[in-house]
Structure formats: C-alpha cells, structure tokens
Amino acid sequence: MTKFWLITLRECKERLQQRGFWWMLILGPVVVLLLLWLLLFAADQGKEKVKVLIADPGQIMGHVVMAQQEKYVEYYFLDAYLEIEEFKKAKAYQDFDVLLELNEKVLNNKKCFVFYRDQLSLDTRMQLKFEVERRLEEILAQQFSRLSMQAFRSIKQGLIFDFRDLADPKNESKDTSSWVGFGFGAFLLLFVGIYGMTIFRATVKEKSNRIVEVLLASVKPQELMLGKIAGVAIVALLQLIGWILVLSLGFWILKQYVVIDFLDPAYWQDANSMRSNPLSKFIFEELRIGFVLLHFLLFFLASFFFYGAIFSVLGSRSSADSDGQQFLIPLLLVIIMGLVAGVFYILYPAAALSKVLSYLPFTSPVIALIQLAQGPSLAVYMQLVLSWVLLVILSFALLWLAGRWYKKTILKF
Amino acid sequence: MIQLEAITKSYQRKLVLDDVSLQLAEGQIYGLLGPNGAGKTTLIRILNQMIIPDAGQVYFQNKPMQAQHLQHIGYLPEERGLYKNMSVAEQLLFLARIRGLSKIDAQQNVQKWLVHFDIESWQNKRISTLSKGMAQKVQFIAALVHEPSLLILDEPLSGFDPMNVELIMNEIKSLKAKGCTILLSTHNMKSVDEICDAATLLHEGKVLAQDSIWNLRNQSAQAEIEVRFKGHMLAFANALWTDFELVQQTELQEGYFDCLLRIRGERTVNDLMRSLQDQVAVERIEKRLPSMQEVFIDLISKKQTSHD
Numbered sequence: 001m002t003k004f005w006l007i008t009l010r011e012c013k014e015r016l017q018q019r020g021f022w023w024m025l026i027l028g029p030v031v032v033l034l035l036l037w038l039l040l041f042a043a044d045q046g047k048e049k050v051k052v053l054i055a056d057p058g059q060i061m062g063h064v065v066m067a068q069q070e071k072y073v074e075y076y077f078l079d080a081y082l083e084i085e086e087f088k089k090a091k092a093y094q095d096f097d098v099l100l101e102l103n104e105k106v107l108n109n110k111k112c113f114v115f116y117r118d119q120l121s122l123d124t125r126m127q128l129k130f131e132v133e134r135r136l137e138e139i140l141a142q143q144f145s146r147l148s149m150q151a152f153r154s155i156k157q158g159l160i161f162d163f164r165d166l167a168d169p170k171n172e173s174k175d176t177s178s179w180v181g182f183g184f185g186a187f188l189l190l191f192v193g194i195y196g197m198t199i200f201r202a203t204v205k206e207k208s209n210r211i212v213e214v215l216l217a218s219v220k221p222q223e224l225m226l227g228k229i230a231g232v233a234i235v236a237l238l239q240l241i242g243w244i245l246v247l248s249l250g251f252w253i254l255k256q257y258v259v260i261d262f263l264d265p266a267y268w269q270d271a272n273s274m275r276s277n278p279l280s281k282f283i284f285e286e287l288r289i290g291f292v293l294l295h296f297l298l299f300f301l302a303s304f305f306f307y308g309a310i311f312s313v314l315g316s317r318s319s320a321d322s323d324g325q326q327f328l329i330p331l332l333l334v335i336i337m338g339l340v341a342g343v344f345y346i347l348y349p350a351a352a353l354s355k356v357l358s359y360l361p362f363t364s365p366v367i368a369l370i371q372l373a374q375g376p377s378l379a380v381y382m383q384l385v386l387s388w389v390l391l392v393i394l395s396f397a398l399l400w401l402a403g404r405w406y407k408k409t410i411l412k413f
Numbered sequence: 414m415i416q417l418e419a420i421t422k423s424y425q426r427k428l429v430l431d432d433v434s435l436q437l438a439e440g441q442i443y444g445l446l447g448p449n450g451a452g453k454t455t456l457i458r459i460l461n462q463m464i465i466p467d468a469g470q471v472y473f474q475n476k477p478m479q480a481q482h483l484q485h486i487g488y489l490p491e492e493r494g495l496y497k498n499m500s501v502a503e504q505l506l507f508l509a510r511i512r513g514l515s516k517i518d519a520q521q522n523v524q525k526w527l528v529h530f531d532i533e534s535w536q537n538k539r540i541s542t543l544s545k546g547m548a549q550k551v552q553f554i555a556a557l558v559h560e561p562s563l564l565i566l567d568e569p570l571s572g573f574d575p576m577n578v579e580l581i582m583n584e585i586k587s588l589k590a591k592g593c594t595i596l597l598s599t600h601n602m603k604s605v606d607e608i609c610d611a612a613t614l615l616h617e618g619k620v621l622a623q624d625s626i627w628n629l630r631n632q633s634a635q636a637e638i639e640v641r642f643k644g645h646m647l648a649f650a651n652a653l654w655t656d657f658e659l660v661q662q663t664e665l666q667e668g669y670f671d672c673l674l675r676i677r678g679e680r681t682v683n684d685l686m687r688s689l690q691d692q693v694a695v696e697r698i699e700k701r702l703p704s705m706q707e708v709f710i711d712l713i714s715k716k717q718t719s720h721d
Contacts, residue, residue, distance in 0.1 A: 217463060217486070219511060
C-alpha cells in the first residue's frame with residue numbers, strides 16, 4: 001500500500017471515529033427536514049381568499065367549476081383572450097389575483113398557464129388545480145368517451161398547470177429546476193466549505209503538535225497534503241451520501257405521515273393530486289436524478305481538490321487556528337461568491353458575465369449544477385464538460401503549486 | 414555509513430550551514446553539538462531529505478542519498494508529536510508502515526518493541542491519556558520500530574525522568590552493540606561523554622571542531638593536572654616557573670598539598686615531572702581531561718571572544 005493511501009486511510013479513520021461526524025450525519029438532515037416542514041407549515045397558514053379570472057375564449061368550462069366546501073378560491077370567467085400585460089395593468093383586473101389561461105387546445109395538449117400577482121400557497125395551488133381539472137375531466141368524459149366518470153378518472157392523463165409570476169411570465173427566474181440545481185450547488189459548496197475547514201484544522205494540528213516533522217522524514221510534503229485532502233474528501237463524500245439517504249428517508253416520512261394533510265390523495269379525493277406538487281413532480285418525474293448526481297459527484301471532487309489545496313496551504317502557513325482566520329475569511333467569501341454567481345446566472349442566464357462565471361473554477365460548479373437540473377442542450381452540455389475539464393486542470397495546477405508552497409511553509413514553526 | 418560533503422544552505426540570504434562536512438562510520442555514535450541556532454536541525458533535516466541543500470552532497474552507504482534510503486533511517490525529532498486520538502499500537506503501526514514495513518512486519522515489530530520496553534499494557538491506550546514521559550517513550554519506539562540502520566536522535570533525553578534517561582541511554586548503547594549507527598544531537602554533554610565515539614561542534618553554521626571524543630577532550634586547552642606532593646609550597650610554586658599555572662591549592666595536613674595546575678603552551682606532564690623532581694616529593698600526578706561540557710564552553714567562548 002502506498003504512503004499516500006496510508007495517509008488517506010488514517011485521515012478517514014480519524015474523522016469517522018469522531019462523534020461529531022455521526023452527529024452531523026443525523027442532525028444535519030434532520031435540521032434541513034425540520035426547516036422544510038416549517039416552511040410547508042408556514043405556507044399553509046393564514047389562508048386568504050384568492051380571486052381567479054379564467055380566460056376561456058372557447059367557453060370550454062361553460063362558466064362552471066366544481067362545487068367546493070371551503071371557498072378559498074373564487075372563480076370569475078372571461079369569454080375572451082386576455083393579454084398578460086392588460087391583466088397586469090388594466091384597472092378592471094386589479095381585483096383579480098390570478099389569471100388562468102385556457103386556450104381552445106387545452107383538451108388536447110392538457111396544458112394551461114396560471115399567472116399570479118403574489119406567490120400562491122401550495123394549498124391554494126392544489127385547490128385551484130383540483131377544481132379546474134375536475135371540471136375539464138367532466139367535459140372530456142362527456143365529449144370523447146362513453147366511459148363512466150369513475151372509469152375515465154382511472155385512465156385519464158393529468159392536466160399540466162404551469163404557474164408563472166406575472167412579473168416574470170416567461171419564468172426565467174423562478175424556474176423550479178434552476179432552483180433545485182442551485183440547491184445542489186449550495187449543498188456542494190456547503191460541504192466543500194465545511195470539509196475545507198477540516199483540512200485546514202488538520203494541517204494546523206499536525207504542524208502545531210510537530211508530528212509533521214516525523215511524517216516528512218518518510219513522505220514527501222505533496223504526498224502528505226494530497227493524502228490529507230483525499231482522506232477528508234472521502235469522509236465528506238460519506239457524509240454527503242449519508243445526508244442524501246437520511247434526507248430521502250425523511251422526505252418519504254414527511255410525505256407519508258407529517259404533511260399528509262395536503263399530500264394525501266384521499267384528502268383531495270384524487271389519486272393524481274400528489275404529483276401536482278411542482279417541486280416533487282420535478283424531483284421525481286422531470287429531474288434525471290442519477291444524471292445530476294453523477295455530475296454532482298464529478299464537480300464535487302474537482303472543486304473539493306481545488307479548494308482543498310488552498311485550505312492546505314493556508315493551514316501550512318499557520319501555527320495555530322487563530323493565525324489562519326485572516327486568510328480564511330476572504331476564502332469563505334469566495335465560496336459565498338459561488339452562490340451569488342448561481343443566483344446571478346438564474347436571473348441573467350444570457351448575460352456575458354454569466355458565460356464567464358460558468359467557466360471560473362470558483363463559480364462553475366454551482367452554475368453547472370443549475371444547467372444540469374434545467375436539462376442542458378447538447379451545446380450547453382459541451383460547455384459544461386469544458387468547464388469541468390478546466391476545473392480539473394486548474395485543480396491539478398493548484399495542487400502542484402500548493403504542494404510547493406506547502407513544502408516551503410510546513411516546517412516553519 | 415553516511416557522509417556529508419561541503420553542505421551549504423541559506424534561508425532568505427542568511428547562511429545557515431556553511432561548507433559542513435562530516436562522516437559517520439558504521440556502528441558509531443556520533444555527537445552533533447552546538448549552541449541553539451548553530452544549524453543542527455537544518456543539517457538533520459537535510460539528512461532526512463526534508464530540505465535540499467543549496468550545495469554539497471549526502472552519501473548513504475557510499476551512494477548519493479535517495480528517497481528509498483529513508484526507510485533505513487529512524488528519526489526522533491526534538492519537537493515531538495503524536496496523533497492524540499490514536500491508540501499507542503495504531504500510532505506505531507502507522508509510523509512503521511509509513512517507513513515502508515509491510516503490515517505483518519509492522520505488527521510484529523510493534524509488539525516486539527512494546528514487550529521490550531515492557532509497555533504492552535499501553536497498546537490500546539489513546540495517546541491523549543498518556544503522561545509526557547510515557548508519550549516520549551512511544552515516540553522513541555516510533556523512531557526505531559522499523560529497525561533502521563541509521564538512527565537520528567535530536568535531544569532524545571529531554572523530558573525524561575532520571576530512571577528513563579538511564580533506560581534510553583542503555584537502549585542507545587544496546588543499539589550500537591547491534592551495529593546501528595546513531596547520530597545524536599544533544600545539549601546533554603554528560604551523555605556525549607558517556608556514549609559518543611566522535612562529534613562535530615557546529616557554531617553559526619560552521620564546523621568549529623570535529624574529532625573523536627578522546628581527541629577533542631585531550632587536545633583541549635582546558636586540560637588540567639592534579640598533583641599531590643610532600644614539601645614546601647614555595648618550592649613547588651618556584652618549580653612551575655611560567656610553564657604551568659597554579660589554579661588551586663589545598664593543604665591536606667602540614668607539608669602535604671593537593672594542587673591543580675593548568676598547562677601553558679606546549680608543555681606536557683613529563684615536563685612538569687622533570688621540573689618538580691628535585692624540589693618536592695610527588696606522591697600522585699594525573700592529567701585530568703576536561704569534560705565535553707568544558708570543551709564545548711571553551712571552544713564557543715573562544716570563538717565569541719575572537720568575534721568581539
């Protein structure tokens with residue numbers, strides 16, 4: 001076994017023996033789930049009445065919507081097309097919160113657009129979808145089928161509701177997929193930041209307790225540095241996989257038991273209602289989770305070695321934790337800059353700066369994950385591969401450079 | 414065994430080692446002496462290939478030293494450290510393997526040395542639970558667990574109580590008897606007197622003196638002669654003339670004296686005996702060699718005086 005692997009395994013073993021690792025493995029995802037539950041809970045509170053204007057030029061719905069017990073959503077009909085800009089600005093429509101656009105082809109293409117002034121709660125979305133969908137089902141069943149309503153519902157294809165902000169009708173900024181990708185990116189940077197700090201502390205510790213002098217009599221400084229980064233990277237990956245497993249289990253429990261109120265099909269008397277949550281629909285149906293996870297792993301490893309090299313050098317220059325703080329703050333700001341770059345890319349994907357940011361090693365991992373979640377075209381995917389290759393090349397270059405700095409500074413006490 | 418030829422090293426234009434050469438014969442205990450900042454640690458790091466010299470060459474068994482030779486070297490640095498969360502056995506196993514032993518050999522050697530030092534019961538203890546002395550012992554084992562042919566010990570006795578100092582000294586002698594070559598860097602001059610065969614004294618990066626311990630002590634101007642005689646003190650003092658300096662005199666009883674003399678110039682004990690034979694009745698005469706401590710202080714003081 002090479003010395004590199006001996007160092008890597010020692011690092012791994014030491015971190016896995018720490019209680020903090022196991023606490024983080026359980027507590028981290030639990031806190032995330034708790035926050036998610038609080039968000040869902042908060043979104044369900046303070047229901048207000050929502051006025052929905054249905055623009056139905058073909059009079060498909062015939063001014064009828066399914067009767068309901070709790071009238072949180074009120075429907076009004078307009079038998080004509082309505083431009084979004086007009087709905088947005090005209091005085092006559094200011095009382096309406098939502099515009100539901102039903103074109104004549106809705107019965108064929110099964111898609112309708114919903115424009116809202118203020119963000120709608122999940123509950124309101126569910127109710128709106130349920131009620132409109134039920135009415136359209138009735139019409140479909142009457143017009144195109146001799147089946148009973150019950151038989152029709154068992155084979156029917158769900159209607160797609162595309163919710164869009166009036167301020168952003170093309171859905172450039174609020175695209176769920178972008179934000180899911182951003183979430184992956186944030187996750188990546190969070191782990192790189194946390195475990196980068198681990199590399200920094202481990203290096204400082206070895207230096208301050210002077211065992212580094214014994215180690216360097218047997219291994220090259222570069223070997224020691226790489227072994228340390230690799231060992232911590234493996235632990236970070238294990239933690240990450242653990243988080244994914246615990247979070248998946250948590251999501252399943254949330255769906256099954258905790259937020260059953262509005263996710264349970266029985267609650268909506270509709271087996272398809274659960275799929276109508278845009279987030280869960282995206283995650284479970286549209287997002288190619290394996291594809292994104294594979295690329296997440298590739299970008300995670302490349303950026304971990306990139307940042308790991310920097311954290312190692314900072315550690316080798318410091319004799320105590322406190323010595324390195326002055327260098328760590330700018331580095332953590334650079335990591336945060338990666339997140340800011342992600343938001344910038346979602347808001348202004350066509351900007352020249354977005355193009356630059358997608359190649360910069362500090363920002364490219366977050367942007368790449370956003371692009372992957374959006375479902376990249378071949379051209380975008382090629383650009384993404386290029387940015388990864390660039391990141392890997394720069395990581396190797398930085399590791400080589402860091403190895404030289406590390407060698408020079410590690411023995412300066 | 415190992416040879417350093419004209420080693421020179423500077424840090425940021427400051428010359429730390431200036432044309433240093435030395436040679437360690439196989440099975441020898443070689444002292445590397447010098448005040449703080451003399452360049453001992455830099456020299457040791459060069460031997461361990463942690464630092465590359467600006468000029469000069471290191472030879473290991475008559476071949477230019479390479480990375481693979483490091484597995485034949487054991488090193489106990491002055492500033493010691495261990496991984497506090499590891500157990501004693503894990504720590505020793507890791508360090509033995511880093512030095513190139515296979516897993517099986519490493520396990521066997523660790524057990525052997527733990528038994529040898531009678532500390533098998535510590536093997537599952539975490540380093541953080543050991544006292545400083547106990548940890549020092551583990552560090553000493555770590556330096557020789559892979560059974561090196563060259564052992565570099567930087568202040569191996571610091572931090573040990575007198576019992577353990579004795580234990581380590583005996584262990585060093587026993588390693589020498591088994592053929593291990595040892596480079597000993599220390600400020601403990603008593604240990605140099607006791608166990609070293611030869612030494613180099615470094616001062617400000619330069620070799621100030623280099624020889625066998627016997628020659629270093631014998632050649633020192635600090636050599637003194639103890640004389641016991643029966644007779645008159647005045648006659649004794651007159652006989653010394655200007656060739657010997659009377660440093661100390663003690664009257665043991667009437668007409669009996671113990672005196673301590675220091676030789677001036679190139680005079681010998683024979684010259685002294687010739688001067689005294691017709692003046693007093695010499696009962697005992699002995700040349701007392703200076704300790705390495707005295708040699709060290711004398712050489713450094715002279716160097717500093719010449720600087721002034």
